[in-house]
Amino acid sequence: MSGVVRYREAVARAEAAKHSLMSSAQAARARITPARLKQDATTKVVEAAMDGMAYAAATARQRPAMTGAAGAAILLFLARRPLAALFRRLYVGHDDINPDHSETDDG
Template sequence: MSREQAYREATERAAHLRSKAVLSLADAQARIAPDRLKADVEAKITATALDGIAYVGAKVRQRPVATGAAATGIGLFLFRRPLTALFGRLFVRLRNRNTEISEIDDG
């Protein structure tokens, strides 16, 4: 192999490696672009949320009574004040219902 031919092969190899490096750099820049990172994060969050929903759905189907009891307990806890007020008003109405004493009684 002559020196000129070896030089040409070396320059061709260097040009090929340079073009490969430029393509790799372009790929890396595309991967770390803010829009791409944002899309990747959104896709990951969506996938995680959907997996979580599917997991919860499967657990609810496995244990419907326990899920209903837990939901009832949480609902009662969240609405404890309005329920207390409602039952307090009902209790007062029922306790003060006295049919023997009339409001128009003269006595």
């Protein structure tokens, strides 16, 4: 082979490697755009939430009594202030059955 042929083959290989590098760089640039990163993060969050919901549903089907008790505990925790107010009113109403007697000594 002459030097000219080897030079042309080397130039062709260099051009192919340059084209490959440029296409890889463009693909990497496309992957790190903010819109793509947001889409990837959203997809991962949705998949994790769906997996969690599927796991919770399977656990609830396996242990319905535990699920009901946990649900009741959460419901009581969320409704603790209205329930406390209700019991305070009931207690005060029950305590003041006889309004003739005063709670103080001076009458």
